Every structure is written in structure tokens, then in C-alpha cells.
Amino acid sequence: MHAAAPSIPASGRPGAAAGPSRATTIAMVAAAVVLGLVVEYIADSWTQPAYIPIADLGIGWLMIGCGLVAAWARPAQPAGWRLVLAGFLWFVGTFMGGMDGTIERWFGFGFGGYHDLVLAWLALAFPDRWPAWRPSRVILAVAAALYMAQTIARLVMFAPETFQVTLVDPDTAVTIVLWLDVIRGGAMAVAGIVMLVRLARAQGSERRMLAPVLLAGAVSMVSAAFTARYALTVLGFFPDLGDETVVPLQWAFNVIRVVVPLTILYGVLRLRGARSAMAGAVADVGNAPTLSALRDALATALGDRELQILAWDHGIGAFRVPDGPAVPADELDHLEQEPGRRVVHVDSGGDPLAVIVVTRAVAEDPELLQAGVSLTRLVVRNEQQAARIQDQLVDVRASRARIVEAADVERRRIERDLHDGLQQRMVALAMQLRAAEGTADRDQALRSGSAEILAILEDVRELARGIHPAVLTEAGLGAAIRAAADRSPVPAEVDVRLTGEGSPAAQATAYYVVSEALANVAKHAAAASGVWIEAEDGEGRIRVVVEDDGPGGADATGHGLAGLADRVAALDGRFSVGARRGGGTRVVAEVPVA
Amino acid sequence: MSDVLRIVVADDAVLLRAGITRILEAAGWAVTAEVDNADDLLAAVRRDRPDVAIVDIRMPPGHSDEGIRATHAIREEFGEAVAVLVLSQYLEPDFAMRLLDESGRGVGYLLKDRIADAATFTDAVRRVAAGGQVIDPGIVLRLLNRRRREDPLDALTEREREVLALMAEGRSNQTIADTLFLAPKTVEAYISSIFSKLALEPAATDHRRVLAVLAYLQAR
Numbered sequence: 001m002h003a004a005a006p007s008i009p010a011s012g013r014p015g016a017a018a019g020p021s022r023a024t025t026i027a028m029v030a031a032a033v034v035l036g037l038v039v040e041y042i043a044d045s046w047t048q049p050a051y052i053p054i055a056d057l058g059i060g061w062l063m064i065g066c067g068l069v070a071a072w073a074r075p076a077q078p079a080g081w082r083l084v085l086a087g088f089l090w091f092v093g094t095f096m097g098g099m100d101g102t103i104e105r106w107f108g109f110g111f112g113g114y115h116d117l118v119l120a121w122l123a124l125a126f127p128d129r130w131p132a133w134r135p136s137r138v139i140l141a142v143a144a145a146l147y148m149a150q151t152i153a154r155l156v157m158f159a160p161e162t163f164q165v166t167l168v169d170p171d172t173a174v175t176i177v178l179w180l181d182v183i184r185g186g187a188m189a190v191a192g193i194v195m196l197v198r199l200a201r202a203q204g205s206e207r208r209m210l211a212p213v214l215l216a217g218a219v220s221m222v223s224a225a226f227t228a229r230y231a232l233t234v235l236g237f238f239p240d241l242g243d244e245t246v247v248p249l250q251w252a253f254n255v256i257r258v259v260v261p262l263t264i265l266y267g268v269l270r271l272r273g274a275r276s277a278m279a280g281a282v283a284d285v286g287n288a289p290t291l292s293a294l295r296d297a298l299a300t301a302l303g304d305r306e307l308q309i310l311a312w313d314h315g316i317g318a319f320r321v322p323d324g325p326a327v328p329a330d331e332l333d334h335l336e337q338e339p340g341r342r343v344v345h346v347d348s349g350g351d352p353l354a355v356i357v358v359t360r361a362v363a364e365d366p367e368l369l370q371a372g373v374s375l376t377r378l379v380v381r382n383e384q385q386a387a388r389i390q391d392q393l394v395d396v397r398a399s400r401a402r403i404v405e406a407a408d409v410e411r412r413r414i415e416r417d418l419h420d421g422l423q424q425r426m427v428a429l430a431m432q433l434r435a436a437e438g439t440a441d442r443d444q445a446l447r448s449g450s451a452e453i454l455a456i457l458e459d460v461r462e463l464a465r466g467i468h469p470a471v472l473t474e475a476g477l478g479a480a481i482r483a484a485a486d487r488s489p490v491p492a493e494v495d496v497r498l499t500g501e502g503s504p505a506a507q508a509t510a511y512y513v514v515s516e517a518l519a520n521v522a523k524h525a526a527a528a529s530g531v532w533i534e535a536e537d538g539e540g541r542i543r544v545v546v547e548d549d550g551p552g553g554a555d556a557t558g559h560g561l562a563g564l565a566d567r568v569a570a571l572d573g574r575f576s577v578g579a580r581r582g583g584g585t586r587v588v589a590e591v592p593v594a
Numbered sequence: 595m596s597d598v599l600r601i602v603v604a605d606d607a608v609l610l611r612a613g614i615t616r617i618l619e620a621a622g623w624a625v626t627a628e629v630d631n632a633d634d635l636l637a638a639v640r641r642d643r644p645d646v647a648i649v650d651i652r653m654p655p656g657h658s659d660e661g662i663r664a665t666h667a668i669r670e671e672f673g674e675a676v677a678v679l680v681l682s683q684y685l686e687p688d689f690a691m692r693l694l695d696e697s698g699r700g701v702g703y704l705l706k707d708r709i710a711d712a713a714t715f716t717d718a719v720r721r722v723a724a725g726g727q728v729i730d731p732g733i734v735l736r737l738l739n740r741r742r743r744e745d746p747l748d749a750l751t752e753r754e755r756e757v758l759a760l761m762a763e764g765r766s767n768q769t770i771a772d773t774l775f776l777a778p779k780t781v782e783a784y785i786s787s788i789f790s791k792l793a794l795e796p797a798a799t800d801h802r803r804v805l806a807v808l809a810y811l812q813a814r
Contacts, residue, residue, distance in 0.1 A: 450710060457707050461683075470684035474652055474659060479686050483736075491741040530743050 032064040063087030066261035070268040082122040089115040110155040116224035123217020146184040178231040185228025192221025212267030216260045223253040277301040278371040291322035294379040308357040353380045399566040477507045497536040502593040513589040517546035525550025549584040599623040604635040605650040632664040651682045677722040694805040702728030727764035734762040737811035757784040
């Protein structure tokens with residue numbers, strides 16, 4: 001009778017579906033009022049005690065009213081409209097009492113009680129359009145079939161005399177109708193039991209979500225089943241209860257019929273409550289947006305203690321438990337196939353961010369799930385960025401420490417060179433000149449003294465070049481690179497295309513890359529037949545490349561090269577040491593000019 | 595030109611400037627002005643019309659190549675009437691070639707350290723004043739020692755290399771002959787051999803020759 005596939009109500013986001021329009025609402029209310037009054041008039045209810053038409057009208061109008069409110073509050077939720085439908089069908093039942101040969105009584109006899117079938121449908125399927133659980137689907141189908149069978153039987157066998165067809169003798173017809181009523185009542189009782197079982201099987205948030213509607217449904221089923229009492233009594237299976245028992249029971253069922261629409265309305269409105277639970281989760285996670293906090297908050301909000309969140313780890317290219325091991329792809333597949341659980345993927349622009357493993361019940365509440373997915377996306381992205389920044393911070397701290405240390409080492413080297421080299425030689429020179437004072441060798445001493453001073457000067461020049469080469473200041477990066485190349489013991493070819501762009505720091509860094517790379521070639525690749533140096537600027541950066549055809553295998557973490565990497569990184573540049581095509585080493589640095 | 599050279603000294607290092615002045619005055623020349631920046635240098639040259647200006651490359655305000663630019667300004671205004679000797683902390687072949695190319699005769703480019711050797715220094719001053727060219731031996735040495743794969747200089751004999759170096763320093767054939775204790779004819783023979791081995795066009799004049807040789811060494 002209906003598609004077996006469980007269908008998830010369309011997105012329940014506000015604005016995604018509009019509630020009943022004002023015109024529809026007014027039309028519905030007017031129809032309910034008019035139809036109710038007309039029906040009571042035709043049924044001649046006003047001649048009966050006042051409570052009968054008042055209870056009739058009140059219950060029908062209450063169902064229609066609650067249904068309209070529910071449909072307005074939750075446009076995507078079918079329960080509201082079903083309640084409205086049940087309310088209109090309720091009025092049909094007004095004509096059920098007694099057969100007097102009129103068309104309306106015949107019609108009422110045939111179609112009475114359908115509101116209970118609609119309520120069964122509502123509760124068995126809630127919150128979806130059609131029930132997803134097989135027992136619910138089966139009992140709904142059986143109940144619907146029995147209702148239709150009963151209608152056909154009643155209409156055919158108890159038609160007004162003008163167009164009555166006699167198929168069976170009247171006694172048999174009564175027996176058939178009575179038995180059909182008993183079976184239908186039994187089916188409704190089973191439907192009520194199915195609802196209770198479904199409720200018992202649900203857990204956490206699903207149970208909380210289902211409870212009001214399923215309990216209301218189950219109670220309705222009791223009253224629907226109880227309508228078979230008359231048939232049972234006539235068939236002799238049930239004692240004839242006196243009015244003193246039946247009337248209070250009827251009143252009790254009337255109370256139930258008042259409570260049921262209100263409870264269903266409450267259940268529908270409570271679906272919004274799930275979103276408030278998510279708001280609580282957002283508040284919890286906001287304080288400490290970590291994956292474990294998110295897991296706990298979602299577990300609480302969704303009422304699924306088993307809920308798991310696995311975050312995508314770019315480093316290993318797999319999902320992993322927060323602060324835990326990676327989850328192999330096949331285990332994820334296994335989780336996906338586990339009955340009762342569902343793996344929900346959280347992506348960002350097509351890139352995997354995380355998966356949420358939840359009970360199927362949660363996964364079938366799309367609104368709640370959507371909120372959970374959004375929250376997860378936010379938190380995981382936040383977490384990933386925090387991790388990235390943390391990594392960068394670690395790198396920056398290490399590099400800062402290395403730069404400071406390198407500067408210290410360099411200062412110590414300069415101090416040693418000044419102390420052990422220049423200072424000693426100058427002291428010796430001063431003593432030598434002092435000793436020559438007034439002696440015959442004076443001229444000789446002066447000559448050798450000035451020669452020694454020139455030699456010292458050469459050392460000073462070397463030392464100064466190590467600190468900051470004068471050529472860089474006087475003639476720029478190109479000349480400095482050429483000068484460094486000219487000093488190279490390995491034949492060097494220079495290709496310089498520089499416009500002179502770049503801050504002093506950028507130029508000096510580019511120079512030190514070339515100079516250190518050349519020193520490395522001299523040290524480790526003396527067997528190289530040549531070294532090629534390229535330097536160019538433009539597009540906001542200076543780019544230098546130093547290649548040699550030596551043995552290769554340069555260690556980028558070696559002292560000199562690591563120092564270069566730090567220098568370049570400090571200026572936000574890029575530095576790489578790799579193998580040259582055809583053998584040898586290739587050092588590339590790009591330094592922003594500003 | 596009188597025997598007593600009139601000289602302007604531009605250097606922002608006071609001690610060095612005083613030392614230079616003392617050496618020049620000891621050589622019997624007159625220092626008409628001592629300045630410490632390029633603007634004052636140009637003013638002094640306009641006022642004193644010296645025979646020689648001795649200019650430090652690196653001067654305020656930029657401390658980079660002010661001396662070279664001042665030299666060009668002097669050349670534009672006074673032509674070869676004012677010889678210029680540029681001093682540098684550091685030898686840069688490009689600067690030497692820019693000087694020779696744009697300034698022609700009567701220019702020199704010396705490492706500052708040479709001042710310590712008064713004889714070499716005064717000789718250089720005398721040579722530029724006489725319209726000669728002076729290139730610091732350090733530049734020539736650096737260019738000659740530059741390591742090259744398949745170096746054409748490998749074809750030269752030891753003697754030819756010595757002659758090439760002296761040519762590059764701006765020495766005349768006579769000076770080369772004197773320095774190497776050779777006959778001028780022999781020097782000429784060496785020079786033509788060098789030019790043919792390096793496939794260089796023989797230069798029309800001595801000062802073009804220096805530039806040609808340096809350019810060759812630099813481009814090698």
C-alpha cells in the first residue's frame with residue numbers, strides 16, 4: 001500500500017518549508033466549525049443530552065486545532081496534518097450510532113473510526129511520513145486493510161434498502177461484520193503494542209523524542225480496540241457490561257481523546273527541543289573547542305553515549321580517534337555496516353574533516369544531525385588550525401633559538417679572531433717597534449712593521465667580509481655574488497638578472513645563501529667540475545639558485561644549511577636543498593624583497 | 595701642468611684624509627681642499643680647479659657609490675682636465691670598468707690599503723695626473739685567478755700572464771719592459787702573442803687597451 005523505503009522528512013530548517021498559510025488556516029477552522037455543527041445537526045445530536053454533542057465537537061475541534069498548530073510550528077513534520085485529518089474523520093463517526101436506514105447513517109457506519117487508523121499511521125511513522133521499522137509497517141498495512149475490508153463489508157451488506165444487494169443472509173452478514181470488527185480491534189491493540197515495543201527499543205534522545213507521540217498513539221489504540229467490545233459481547237466472548245461500567249469508561253476514553261491531541265502537539269513541538277539541546281552543546285563546546293569536548297557535548301545532546309568522532313589527519317591521510325590511533329578504512333566500512341549505527345561524513349569543500357558515528361535513530365533526525373555536523377565542522381576546523389599554528393609556533397621557536405645561537409657562535413668566532421689573531425699580532429708588532437727604538441735597525445724595523453700592518457689589514461678585511469661584505473654595500477648583490485663566485489675554488493658560472501630590488505636584509509640573506517652554498521661546494525663537493533649560480537629578482541622576491549655537479553647528498557639539516565633555512569624563514573622566504581638533475585646538489589632560496 | 599700638483603682630497607675618514615694629505619704634501623704637492631662628502635667635493639673642484647681629485651667611493655650620505663657618481667659629475671663638467679683617483683675599501687671589477695669606460699684617461703681605481711705604501715700611492719697619483727690609467731693590482735689578480743672550466747688563459751705562458759697583468763693595471767709598454775727587465779720590442783712581441791692567443795682585437799690606444807683587457811678578463 002505504500003513505498004517500503006523509510007523516508008526522512010524534508011529538512012526541518014526554518015524557512016525550508018512554509019507552514020499553512022493564513023487563508024488555509026482560516027478555511028480549515030471555518031470548515032471544522034461548519035462541518036462539526038452541520039454534522040451534529042444532521043445527526044440530531046441536540047436532542048440528546050448536551051454533553052454528547054459538546055464532547056463530539058470538542059474532541060474534533062481539538063484535534064484539528066492541535067494539528068494546525070503543529071503544522072504551523074513544524075511545517076515539514078507530517079504529524080500536524082495527520083492530526084487535522086483525524087479531526088475531520090472524527091466527525092464521520094458521529095453517525096455511527098445506530099442504523100436507521102438513512103444515507104448518512106449508512107455512510108457513518110461504513111467510514112466511522114477511521115480517525116484511529118490515521119492516529120495509528122501518525123504514531124507508527126512518527127516522526128517520518130512512513131514507518132521505517134518493519135513491524136510498524138506490517139501492522140499499519142494490516143490495520144489499513146482491515147479498515148477497508150470492514151468498510152466494504154458494512155457498505156455492501158448494510159446498504160439502505162433502495163440499493164441493497166443481498167449476498168448472504170442477514171445473520172451471516174452481522175456475524176461477518178462483528179468478526180471483522182473483532183479482528184480490526186485486535187489489530188489496533190497489536191498496533192498499540194508495536195508502538196510500545198518501538199518506544200522500549202529506542203534509546204537516549206530517540207526515546208525522548210518518540211515518547212509523547214507513541215504513548216498517545218498506544219492509548220488511542222486501546223480506545224480503538226475497545227470499540228470491538230460490543231462485537232465481542234454480541235459474539236458471546238465478553239460479558240455484557242452494564243451502563244454503570246460503560247458510561248464511566250466512555251468518559252475515560254473521552255478524556256483520553258482530549259489528552260491525545262495535546263500530547264501529540266507536545267511531541268511535535270518537542271522536536272524543537274532537540275535543537276535547544278544542540279544549543280547547549282554549542283555552549284559547552286564553545287568554552288573549550290576541542291574534539292573530546294565536542295564528543296562529550298554531542299553525546300549528551302544526541303543522547304548517544306556510544307557516539308564517536310574521528311578526525312581526519314592530513315599527515316597520515318586517515319581518520320583517527322582524537323589523541324588516539326588511526327582508524328583503518330576497512331574498520332570504518334565495518335562500522336558503516338553495523339546495524340543500528342551510522343557513519344556520517346563531515347566535509348569541508350570536498351575535503352574530509354571528520355566522521356561522526358551515531359546510532360541510526362539520531363541519524364534519522366536530519367535537523368539534529370545537521371546541527372551536529374555543523375558544530376563538528378566548526379570544531380574540527382578550529383582544531384586543525386590550532387594544530388597547524390601550534391606546529392608553526394614550535395618551528396618558529398626552534399628557529400628563533402637557532403638564530404640566536406648562531407649569532408652567539410658567530411660573535412664568539414669574531415671575538416676569538418680578534419683576540420687570538422689581530423690583538424696578538426698587534427701586541428707583538430708594538431713590542432717589536434718599541435724594541436727597535438734608538439737602535440741601528442730602526443729603518444728595517446719600520447719597514448717590516450708597516451708590512452706586518454698591511455698583513456693585519458688583510459686579515460681585518462677578511463674578518464669584515466665574514467660579518468658583512470663591503471661589496472654588498474658598495475656595489476650591490478650582483479657584484480657581491482660575482483665576487484663570491486670569483487673566490488670559489490670550483491669554477492663558477494654566474495647568471496645574474498637583478499634590478500637591485502630588495503631590502504638590505506633580503507639582499508644580505510640572498511648573498512649569504514650563495515656564499516654559504518659555495519662554501520659547502522668547496523668543502524663537500526671539491527670534485528665538482530663546476531658550480532652554477534643564478535640570481536634574479538621580480539614579482540616581489542629575490543631568487544637565487546646554486547647548483548653543482550658534485551657527489552650530491554647534501555644534508556639540509558647540516559649546520560650551515562640549517563642556518564640559511566632559518567635566515568630565509570625569518571624573512572618569510574622559502575629555502576630548499578635538493579638533488580640536481582644529473583647529479584649534484586641544488587640549493588634554491590626565495591626571499592621577499594620587503 | 596706645473597710640477598706641483600694641486601689636489602683635492604675627499605674622504606669621510608678624518609685620520610685617513612690627514613694621512614693622505616701628509617703623504618701628498620711630503621711628495622711636494624699642494625692639497626687645496628679636504629672634504630668629507632660628494633657635494634663639497636664638487637664645490638671644491640669648481641673653486642680650486644685641481645689637477646687631481648682623490649675620492650673615496652663610500653661617502654655620506656648613502657655610504658654606497660657616491661664617489662663613482664661624483665667622478666662622473668667631475669668628468670662631465672671638466673673633462674679630462676681634472677684627473678680622478680678613486681679609493682675603495684673593496685675592489686669591484688665592475689666599478690673599474692665603469693670608470694674606464696665612462697671616464698677614459700686620467701682615472702684610477704685603488705684599494706685604500708695602497709696608501710700605506712707611499713711610493714705606490716704617489717706613483718698612482720702621478721700617473722693619473724699625467725693622463726694615465728691605474729687599476730689596482732688586486733683587481734687584476736682576482737680576475738686572473740678566477741677559476742674557469744676550459745680557461746683560455748691556460749694557453750698563456752707564465753711571462754705572458756705577467757705582461758697581461760701589467761697591461762690590465764694600466765702600465766705602458768715602457769713600464770712593463772722596465773718592470774720585467776725586458777726590451778720594449780720583446781714586450782710588444784709578448785703583447786701581440788697574447789692578443790692573438792686570446793683572439794682579442796688589438797686596441798688602438800693604450801687606454802682602450804686597459805679596458806679591453808679588463809673586459810675580456812671579466813667576461814671570461
